[in-house]
Amino acid sequence: MGWKAWRRIMAMLAMTAAGLAGCAPDQPADLVLTGGNLMTMSPDRPRARALAIRDERLVFVGSEEGARRFIGPETRVVDLGKRVVFPGLVDAHGHLLSLGRSLSELSLTGTQSPAQIRQKVLEKQPSAPPGAWITGRGWDQNGWPGREFPTWRDLEGTEAHPVYLRRVDGHAAWVNRTALDRAGITRDTPDPPGGRLLRDARGEPTGVLLDNAADLVRRIIPEPSRAERLEWARAAIRECHRYGLTGMHDAGVDEATLEILRELRDREELTLRVYAMLDDADSAFVARQFAAGPQVDPWLTVRALKLYADGALGSRGAALLEPYSDDPSTRGLMVQSPDYLYRMTREALAHGFQVCTHAIGDAANRAVLDAYEKALAEVPPGDYRLRIEHCQVIAPDDFPRFGRLGLIASVQPTHATSDMLWAEDRLGPKRIKGAYAWRTLLQSGARLALGSDFPVESPAPLLGIMAAVARRDVMGHPTDGWHPEQRLTGDEAIRGFTVDAAWAGFAEGERGTLEAGKLADLTVMDGNLDLDWDVDLDWMTYAVSDIRVWMTVVGGKVVYEGNNTPSNRRITP
Ligand SMILES: [Zn+2]
Numbered sequence: 001m002g003w004k005a006w007r008r009i010m011a012m013l014a015m016t017a018a019g020l021a022g023c024a025p026d027q028p029a030d031l032v033l034t035g036g037n038l039m040t041m042s043p044d045r046p047r048a049r050a051l052a053i054r055d056e057r058l059v060f061v062g063s064e065e066g067a068r069r070f071i072g073p074e075t076r077v078v079d080l081g082k083r084v085v086f087p088g089l090v091d092a093h094g095h096l097l098s099l100g101r102s103l104s105e106l107s108l109t110g111t112q113s114p115a116q117i118r119q120k121v122l123e124k125q126p127s128a129p130p131g132a133w134i135t136g137r138g139w140d141q142n143g144w145p146g147r148e149f150p151t152w153r154d155l156e157g158t159e160a161h162p163v164y165l166r167r168v169d170g171h172a173a174w175v176n177r178t179a180l181d182r183a184g185i186t187r188d189t190p191d192p193p194g195g196r197l198l199r200d201a202r203g204e205p206t207g208v209l210l211d212n213a214a215d216l217v218r219r220i221i222p223e224p225s226r227a228e229r230l231e232w233a234r235a236a237i238r239e240c241h242r243y244g245l246t247g248m249h250d251a252g253v254d255e256a257t258l259e260i261l262r263e264l265r266d267r268e269e270l271t272l273r274v275y276a277m278l279d280d281a282d283s284a285f286v287a288r289q290f291a292a293g294p295q296v297d298p299w300l301t302v303r304a305l306k307l308y309a310d311g312a313l314g315s316r317g318a319a320l321l322e323p324y325s326d327d328p329s330t331r332g333l334m335v336q337s338p339d340y341l342y343r344m345t346r347e348a349l350a351h352g353f354q355v356c357t358h359a360i361g362d363a364a365n366r367a368v369l370d371a372y373e374k375a376l377a378e379v380p381p382g383d384y385r386l387r388i389e390h391c392q393v394i395a396p397d398d399f400p401r402f403g404r405l406g407l408i409a410s411v412q413p414t415h416a417t418s419d420m421l422w423a424e425d426r427l428g429p430k431r432i433k434g435a436y437a438w439r440t441l442l443q444s445g446a447r448l449a450l451g452s453d454f455p456v457e458s459p460a461p462l463l464g465i466m467a468a469v470a471r472r473d474v475m476g477h478p479t480d481g482w483h484p485e486q487r488l489t490g491d492e493a494i495r496g497f498t499v500d501a502a503w504a505g506f507a508e509g510e511r512g513t514l515e516a517g518k519l520a521d522l523t524v525m526d527g528n529l530d531l532d533w534d535v536d537l538d539w540m541t542y543a544v545s546d547i548r549v550w551m552t553v554v555g556g557k558v559v560y561e562g563n564n565t566p567s568n569r570r571i572t573p
Contacts (some may be wrong), residue, residue, distance in 0.1 A: 022525030028072025088246025088521025100232025153206030403445020450496030
């Protein structure tokens, strides 16, 4: 919407409010926000100036005058100084405790070489208890000279502690000699199902373990204590609020994690709305949750099952229909059989649970579409909202099936801007056209729920919005956007983090828009944010370095407040 149209609407709103000014004053609100640019995402009133909150709900969204009627002696009134307000932003695919853990371990994101990582390990060692595991996350060989996988030899000198370092996508682990020895991994160790040990020319394991092979080491790392997990969760919740998130969908919750989340909810410390997908690895746990049935709660909802079809593209673990363009010896691998995906989908639907399946490669996506199609044909017609998580590479013939089956494509825009440096090497010029193809997915009739897959990527939803709209990295590369025909508009991107994220979690009746009656979840942005961003890409890149979250409100409570300096906004008539 242009500025002139916006001004016309504001003038109309002012007149409407003037007409209501004679009404009796309403019961006072707890919090009134005035003087903002509210992007409500409600079709009835897309823009507004002010809102009022009583208890946990919005009681008014509209004009300044209208909001004033809710101001009583006890009401906190905040002037937004024309800052932009969104419905509370929700990450539709993240990993809460992993985020907390990643905050507590070695951060390897952006490291430039194996030598730099070895140095970080050496610096950590003096403070680590003798023999304790040193863990880290975030390395990516695609950002190093030569782009080769590292080996245990690159970690020589660190043998005093076992070292376990996960790749940025979590689908590969790099370990040192001590860790290999403790796990008893030798040249005689076979590749486990769904996993692979990288080996040198003589067949010796190199220290990089792909997908399920990482379990050979992971299973001997002592389990974190309950206290540690509680701390991780608390730290992750704070981090989410700081980035403006009011909710998240946790893509793979095990029993221990669910207990932590329940404990935090019962102590009223869960100030982030969590939509939990049960991890299928523990079948007894899943069976117990199925028997208990869906548990819908404003803070913690359990009504979804997470399945995994394949690995990731970066480590060539994604299952492709044809061999990798840069390694014709492999097509990647499925980590579950198509029949298992179908049986579990059937079972989940029978118990009233949604299914969310990780699928990256075109073969994996096809297998999931087949499984969903078969299961949906066997249940009564209904509102099932099956999801595919990532949907990264789709064969051209498969796109229309998303709309036909009423699926939710749960995608992570920052994956595209992180992977764009090497994705075409893996896939070649033809297949890349069906990769990270958000516009094609939308046109096929899928609903897009957007997220970050944190801690794989930053939890900052503004980075995801920018990646979706510009398809450029934070440095503004490439200038015209990577495969710009697949860009989303600003409105579509915000939808993916608000209305459609709510839809993906069956919560659109309570959240996702700023409307009176809904839960008071909202995100206020500071700095230069232009509502006309659809037309100005340069601006998006410039803006993202400048925009901060100013305030995060969940259920009417302010859970994060940045420093309240006067806005230096660029919104000008
Ligand atoms: Zn994930």
